[in-house]
Amino acid sequence: MNILRLYFKSIGMLLRSHLQYPGSFFMQTLAQLVMEGGEMMVVILIVDRFENLAEWSGSNLYFFFGMMAVSFYLTELFGRGITGDFPGMVRTGRLDTFLVRPRGVLTQVLCGGTDPRRITCIAVGVAALIMGSRLSGIVWTPLKALALVESIAMSCLLILGLFMIEGIFCIYSVKSVELVNAITYGGKSACQYPIDIYPTPLRALFTVVAPFSLTMHVPASWILGKPLYGWPSWTAFVTPLSGVLVFAIMTCLFHLALRHYRSTGS
Amino acid sequence: MRAYLSVFRMRLRMELQYRGAMIGGILCQMFFGLILVALYRALYAGKPQSVPIESVATYVWLQQAFFRMMVASDNELLDKIRSGDISYDLCRPVHMYSFYYARIAAQKLMGSLMRAIPMLIVAFCLPKGWGMTLPASPFGFLACIPALFLGFLCICALENITVAFTMKTLDPRGMQGLLNLLMVTLSGNLLPLTLFPESWQRFITLFPYAQLLDAPIRLYTGVYAPAEALRIYVIQGVWALILIALGLSMWNANRKRMIVQGG
Amino acid sequence: MSYIEVSELKKDFIVHKKRQQGKLLREKDTVHALKGVSFTVERGELVGYIGPNGAGKSTTVKILSGILTPDSGSAQVGGIVPWEARKEHVKHIGVVFGQRSQLWWDVPIIDSYNLLKDIYRIPQGDYESRLKELTEALQLEPLMRTPLRLLSLGQRMRAELCGSLLHRPELLFLDEPTIGLDAVSKLALRDFLKWENREYGTTIMLTTHDMEDISALCSRVMVLGHGQKLFDGKLPDLLERFDTIRKVSVKYDDPAPELHLPEGVTCEQAADTLEITYEPAKLPTAQLLAILQDSGNIRELTLQPENTDHLIAAMYKELDL
Numbered sequence: 001m002n003i004l005r006l007y008f009k010s011i012g013m014l015l016r017s018h019l020q021y022p023g024s025f026f027m028q029t030l031a032q033l034v035m036e037g038g039e040m041m042v043v044i045l046i047v048d049r050f051e052n053l054a055e056w057s058g059s060n061l062y063f064f065f066g067m068m069a070v071s072f073y074l075t076e077l078f079g080r081g082i083t084g085d086f087p088g089m090v091r092t093g094r095l096d097t098f099l100v101r102p103r104g105v106l107t108q109v110l111c112g113g114t115d116p117r118r119i120t121c122i123a124v125g126v127a128a129l130i131m132g133s134r135l136s137g138i139v140w141t142p143l144k145a146l147a148l149v150e151s152i153a154m155s156c157l158l159i160l161g162l163f164m165i166e167g168i169f170c171i172y173s174v175k176s177v178e179l180v181n182a183i184t185y186g187g188k189s190a191c192q193y194p195i196d197i198y199p200t201p202l203r204a205l206f207t208v209v210a211p212f213s214l215t216m217h218v219p220a221s222w223i224l225g226k227p228l229y230g231w232p233s234w235t236a237f238v239t240p241l242s243g244v245l246v247f248a249i250m251t252c253l254f255h256l257a258l259r260h261y262r263s264t265g266s
Numbered sequence: 267m268r269a270y271l272s273v274f275r276m277r278l279r280m281e282l283q284y285r286g287a288m289i290g291g292i293l294c295q296m297f298f299g300l301i302l303v304a305l306y307r308a309l310y311a312g313k314p315q316s317v318p319i320e321s322v323a324t325y326v327w328l329q330q331a332f333f334r335m336m337v338a339s340d341n342e343l344l345d346k347i348r349s350g351d352i353s354y355d356l357c358r359p360v361h362m363y364s365f366y367y368a369r370i371a372a373q374k375l376m377g378s379l380m381r382a383i384p385m386l387i388v389a390f391c392l393p394k395g396w397g398m399t400l401p402a403s404p405f406g407f408l409a410c411i412p413a414l415f416l417g418f419l420c421i422c423a424l425e426n427i428t429v430a431f432t433m434k435t436l437d438p439r440g441m442q443g444l445l446n447l448l449m450v451t452l453s454g455n456l457l458p459l460t461l462f463p464e465s466w467q468r469f470i471t472l473f474p475y476a477q478l479l480d481a482p483i484r485l486y487t488g489v490y491a492p493a494e495a496l497r498i499y500v501i502q503g504v505w506a507l508i509l510i511a512l513g514l515s516m517w518n519a520n521r522k523r524m525i526v527q528g529g
Numbered sequence: 530m531s532y533i534e535v536s537e538l539k540k541d542f543i544v545h546k547k548r549q550q551g552k553l554l555r556e557k558d559t560v561h562a563l564k565g566v567s568f569t570v571e572r573g574e575l576v577g578y579i580g581p582n583g584a585g586k587s588t589t590v591k592i593l594s595g596i597l598t599p600d601s602g603s604a605q606v607g608g609i610v611p612w613e614a615r616k617e618h619v620k621h622i623g624v625v626f627g628q629r630s631q632l633w634w635d636v637p638i639i640d641s642y643n644l645l646k647d648i649y650r651i652p653q654g655d656y657e658s659r660l661k662e663l664t665e666a667l668q669l670e671p672l673m674r675t676p677l678r679l680l681s682l683g684q685r686m687r688a689e690l691c692g693s694l695l696h697r698p699e700l701l702f703l704d705e706p707t708i709g710l711d712a713v714s715k716l717a718l719r720d721f722l723k724w725e726n727r728e729y730g731t732t733i734m735l736t737t738h739d740m741e742d743i744s745a746l747c748s749r750v751m752v753l754g755h756g757q758k759l760f761d762g763k764l765p766d767l768l769e770r771f772d773t774i775r776k777v778s779v780k781y782d783d784p785a786p787e788l789h790l791p792e793g794v795t796c797e798q799a800a801d802t803l804e805i806t807y808e809p810a811k812l813p814t815a816q817l818l819a820i821l822q823d824s825g826n827i828r829e830l831t832l833q834p835e836n837t838d839h840l841i842a843a844m845y846k847e848l849d850l
Binding site for chain 1: 542591594595596597598612615616617619620622624626629630631633634635636640643644647648649650676
């Protein structure tokens with residue numbers, strides 16, 4: 001509990017620092033809204049022109065888009081410490097400050113960042129979710145709601161894990177920003193559509209390496225009432241756990257890599 | 267003139283040094299291209315459109331190949347403005363707008379050519395319907411080259427306007443976000459402009475953002491006939507002039523303000 | 530057993546060279562930052578740690594504070610191996626990096642302290658009394674509600690010190706704490722460190738380039754160069770070892786005479802003044818005075834002490850650093 005308290009206290013403090021520059025903060029929040037709104041508009045235009053995507057209806061696409069937007073931007077809102085300048089901290093040696101304190105390094109990195117501007121992106125995502133759910137005629141049950149919450153939470157962990165890759169690479173002084181972006185931002189772009197429209201290699205990538213298909217698409221398919229490739233419906237609750245697995249693996253790798261941390265930049 | 271040429275050359279050389287970042291950038295952009303083509307193929311499988319899929323794939327690849335040209339890339343310059351070091355530059359005996367125009371142009375030209383050429387070669391090798399196709403006609407290809415050049419002039423002018431904005435507000439993130447969104451949406455990077463509703467396309471293709479890459483690509487894929495080329499050039503040329511004039515006046519206004527404030 | 534025990538500490542870094550024209554892979558280079566350093570420090574000691582840039586000072590401090598893992602060798606601080614039990618170890622230490630802040634930039638410093646309280650799990654009562662004491666000693670009261678970014682360099686260093694001492698560490702690492710400070714701030718900082726050391730017996734390890742810091746604070750000094758320990762002892766002993774050259778300046782009532790001095794002694798003549806540089810080992814000072822006594826009417830005679838900075842430079846040069 002102490003950790004949670006620490007986290008929320010840190011977040012409160014960061015919020016106050018953001019509000020030291022209210023004008024800029026407001027502008028950026030607005031810019032985020034327009035940006036995510038633009039992404040949403042593209043999906044609407046696609047649905048307008050093509051109506052369906054394979055066996056998915058346009059309304060299903062909104063649902064998928066909403067799930068990805070909510071997961072991705074929730075991660076950025078609460079996990080900005082990791083999705084933001086984490087690699088930069090490793091590269092410039094700012095991680096030192098965290099290493100000389102009696103707390104987990106990742107805990108402190110997480111406590112060190114929040115991006116409240118993303119709130120508008122999340123709002124767009126929620127709107128898309130509601131729209132998709134209405135139009136797809138989803139009949140909500142407690143179990144489906146649970147599946148949705150689990151899916152979003154696990155996707156957040158997965159995204160955090162993926163963002164950690166670059167921090168790990170940085171410890172070995174490998175520059176890989178753009179490659180890692182391909183899997184994080186690329187994953188976001190690709191997996192906001194149903195995964196089964198992609199050719200096998202891409203599907204494999206997003207199942208094995210960055211398992212968005214397991215954390216997001218399997219439960220989403222179940223919520224939308226689609227057949228789960230003939231799998232029993234409880235799999236919709238089990239496959240998302242791969243998100244926590246990826247996060248755990250990356251955490252371990254990070255701690256192993258820390259032994260090689262060089263603390264440069266001073 | 268010498269000063270502008272030498273800043274242009276210096277930037278070209280600087281861009282050449284970042285080969286590691288370039289390879290990563292190419293792979294990343296290729297990946298995005300693949301995802302988009304796969305998406306459009308799946309969409310086309312359900313409901314083919316009047317624009318053939320080969321043309322959409324070509325559109326996507328050209329957009330990805332020249333992506334680097336569109337995004338604001340000169341962070342060093344923006345940092346300079348934020349820290350106020352720009353006032354040193356303002357004291358140099360050169361025409362500031364042209365100086366930065368040359369600087370931005372070099373960076374965009376080299377950055378995008380180094381990425382575009384290998385990417386386009388790979389894209390040509392992909393199977394039909396996935397990769398690039400040859401231009402609709404030799405005339406289409408020839409017509410596309412001046413259009414690319416005019417589009418390039420527009421992009422550099424646009425970025426110069428962003429820089430001028432930054433100098434005015436000092437905190438560019440909000441404004442930059444908005445301008446970037448306009449850029450990626452209205453230039454056809456997120457969704458090919460040829461797939462926008464037809465009623466929208468009539469307006470959107472007149473916007474400055476459509477002049478950057480959309481117009482040359484349409485000439486290349488034959489959506490615009492080579493005979494239309496002259497009309498396109500006029501639109502592009504007019505925009506290039508307007509954007510440069512706008513940028514110039516903003517720079518001049520900034521300069522006066524800075525001199526009054528004493529930097 | 531001593532409080533800090535370090536033996537045969539080694540650490541290499543692999544540096545990627547800049548890629549050369551026409552070569553596909555970058556070449557690697559190994560830099561031996563530490564080549565087997567050993568020393569012990571007792572509780573309550575105030576140790577200065579000097580050496581030119583790149584000598585391995587920071588590497589040692591970073592290993593001892595649990596940031597880096599050495600390649601080989603052992604180290605214990607109060608019976609704990611820093612890199613093996615990082616969290617347990619850092620509870621008992623405080624670290625101030627001269628060029629890196631541990632406080633939050635945009636918020637009042639008191640908010641940073643409140644957060645540090647939670648990070649170090651300091652009980653409320655202890656925290657309040659300790660904070661009161663530190664703010665008084667460091668004269669921080671009027672600044673508590675000011676964001677860090679608005680503080681001057683000297684104020685910021687005091688704020689950092691307060692932050693790193695809130696949890697009453699037994700050991701304090703200071704990495705160039707006086708860099709860039711004005712004279713008043715430097716003196717105040719040194720006084721505070723002495724006070725903290727005397728009052729609580731806090732062990733302090735200080736890396737610096739400022740010899741004044743060392744002579745004002747440290748009873749013991751260690752010199753590091755090329756990843757090896759070159760000297761360990763009292764500052765006067767160190768100075769004596771390298772203090773080989775003396776300067777005397779002599780002013781006469783009349784124009785300065787010409788002197789016949791032994792070889793190896795330089796003498797510069799300017800109007801009524803002589804500047805003599807000599808090595809006491811070759812020409813004892815008494816002998817020189819005897820020569821001077823008969824040289825004319827001396828108005829003024831000054832023995833110039835060698836500046837410590839020059840001494841250190843001479844030492845680095847002699848040790849080929």
